[in-house]
Amino acid sequence: MNITSKKVEWTAIQNLIDQYFSELGYKNDGFHSNIIFEGEPYIIEHNDETIGFFSLGNSWDGGKMFRTFYILPKYRKLSKRVFQLLMSEFDVEAV
Numbered sequence: 001m002n003i004t005s006k007k008v009e010w011t012a013i014q015n016l017i018d019q020y021f022s023e024l025g026y027k028n029d030g031f032h033s034n035i036i037f038e039g040e041p042y043i044i045e046h047n048d049e050t051i052g053f054f055s056l057g058n059s060w061d062g063g064k065m066f067r068t069f070y071i072l073p074k075y076r077k078l079s080k081r082v083f084q085l086l087m088s089e090f091d092v093e094a095v
Helices: 008-022 031-037 075-089
Strands: 003-007 040-046 049-058 064-071 092-094
Touching: 003 075, 008 040, 008 049, 008 064, 031 064, 040 075, 049 075, 064 075
Parallel strands: 064 092
Antiparallel strands: 003 040, 040 049, 049 064
16 A cells, blocks of 8 residues: 655645535534644645545644544545554554
8 A cells, every 4th residue: 555644734735624624514613623733734645646634743641643634535445554554654642
């Protein structure tokens, strides 16, 4: 499986963020946005095609934590493998 991730600016993934919030039926209460945007954004690519994004930040004990993780619906069958790969690659200890 050819999965890569690349650090980006939040503005570069606005379309993915919009899809994520739309799918959640998101209502801006401030809490959810703060959790997500405290992390650093990354795109997830499979065979050079963007399939989702995640944000990585600090956990309560100073380790690494996924602040959000989103895979586009048509790629959801890859979600578990992608999640496990990124957890290992970034040494994530909390989600």
